């Protein structure tokens with residue numbers, strides 16, 4: 001293994017991982033820019049995963065990144081310029097040791113998941129999401145590789161309030177249920193005395209939007225859906241009366257929180273949002289401003305009995321324990337996202 005060139009205590013301390021974990025001095029120490037570290041990103045062809053891969057490539061030129069993705073909902077286009085290795089495989093079927101036995105990772109980011117929340121096949125949702133995570137944990141376990149994994153605000157269900165991490169988990173769909181099982185599985189591993197101190201951190205993402213989500217189609221953020229309508233000169237359609245509120249978080253903030261959760265000495269589950277609840281009317285106003293349009297919303301009936309009226313992340317814990325502070329509010333996030341979208345070649349915006 002090459003010598004570590006820098007001060008990220010996380011990257012150079014192996015083979016003694018206990019030393020590695022305990023050597024973190026600050027709760028928010030990211031690797032130094034020249035650090036040589038080996039990273040596995042599952043779901044790396046997807047929206048958030050590919051933005052994470054891109055950030056690592058830009059900021060840590062010596063990082064050796066491996067992506068595992070079976071491309072069921074990701075796109076190779078998100079990995080344009082990626083220099084690392086791609087393993088195209090279904091994690092729920094894979095023995096990771098068979099394809100990665102030569103590797104030894106410093107950090108694992110687990111973002112692969114069925115993300116279509118309309119998937120009604122409960123067995124498939126649970127098998128694919130839970131089994132993928134179980135196999136990954138078994139792979140990471142002998143070396144106690146830190147794993148940072150994606151959970152979701154869907155674990156809170158439709159409880160309309162500012163949620164903090166200690167609130168009861170009441171998922172309203174099987175997608176949210178599968179994420180609760182990931183958190184339970186991680187907690188079960190951590191109760192084993194020989195694994196105490198292994199770092200398995202969950203980031204509970206709220207409504208993420210931003211570059212690299214175009215491939216998601218109907219599952220892309222409402223911000224992107226409304227942008228597409230308005231680009232075509234159509235009035236943006238939202239449920240009556242546009243006053244439902246969401247915690248919309250820019251993908252770069254979500255990635256930052258994910259990185260901080262990986263580097264932190266803290267253990268647990270961390271809300272990953274903007275910390276603000278904003279209405280769909282406000283989204284449309286920000287899009288109008290960014291696009292230079294004056295399109296009025298068209299309000300339509302809401303057919304869903306269980307539509308979430310409100311989501312908002314309480315960020316106190318993520319702020320205190322990770323040092324996470326979102327850099328974008330809704331207006332600045334939409335403005336920079338629209339700038340990015342407008343720079344895409346024709347046809348790549350959708």
Ligand SMILES: NC(=O)c1ccc[n+]([C@@H]2O[C@H](COP(=O)([O-])OP(=O)(O)OC[C@H]3O[C@@H](n4cnc5c(N)ncnc54)[C@H](O)[C@@H]3O)[C@@H](O)[C@H]2O)c1
Pocket residue numbers: 042043044045046047048049068069070071072073074075089090091092110111112113114115128132150151152153154204205206207208209216
């Ligand atoms: N985007 C959001 O607003 C949001 C909110 C809450 C949680 N999350 C979570 O964040 C993570 C990333 O979501 P995203 O928005 O980037 O979605 P995405 O669909 O763009 O990315 C998921 C990626 O995982 C891959 N994948 C799925 N199952 C796999 C399997 N069994 N084996 C290998 N690859 C597999 C897909 O091909 C895809 O590339 C997911 O875990 C998701 O549940 C996202």
